[in-house]
Amino acid sequence: MSDAAMPAAQNFHDLYRDHRGWLESWLRRRMSNGNDAADLSQDTFVRLLASSQSIADLQEPRAYLATVGKRLLANFYKRRSLEQAYLDALALLPEDCVPSPEQRWILLETLQALDELLDGLPTAVRRAFLWSQLDGLGYHEIAERLQVSERTIKRYMAQAYEHCMLVDL
Structure with missing residues (x-):
């Protein structure tokens, strides 16, 4: 790792150490499954890493993390709703018309892409x-x-x- 990247990595490490527990608790209060909350907490930090946002410039890190977390939470519930609608539609199909697990996954991914496209x-x-x-x-x-x-x-x-x-x- 270059010398220039060291402070940024340390800033991220400090942010993660100081706020991961808080963010996961915040998400857990809004979700029924603690594992999903942990996943969304990780996804929030991954988004932060992938963004152009400078961690050192964050004035209110919890507000920023909560904003990203809210967006991910909304996407999570939207995806769940879409998955449930798809599964409900599958349940109405005759048994010989039900797609394979691989086809289901492809169809669900396509539905989600279409949903995002029309969002x-x-x-x-x-x-x-x-x-x-x-x-x-x-x-x-x-x-x-x-x-x-x-x-x-x-x-x-x-x-x-x-x-x-x-x-x-």
Whole structure:
């Protein structure tokens, strides 16, 4: 390790030593599983390592860690909800149509990527896009479901396509 990297590594070590226990307790109060809290605590510090944030410049380390932890917690529960919806849908399938564990994992990863891709779009735009792309509904049917004009659906679709293209950049 270079001499320049030594202070940064020491700063990180000190931050981890001083605040890991607090962060894990903070997360545990918001979660039902202590192991998940420990994992999210570790993920928070990994995010800090991967960020451009200088550890030495942190004025309020606990506030910063809590902010990152809140985001990871929200993502955790969102992922759990998506997983449960997927498992509920699988339970409705005939036994001979149930995908293998490997296929399930790939499908779940794809669903999560799609969810992240569409994150940030208004609900109506998201629904219109998913009904069009996944269910094969036409603009007229989508307009009826959302109780808006077909012109509005065209605008929603353009917004969704633009969002997908910009996120992909």
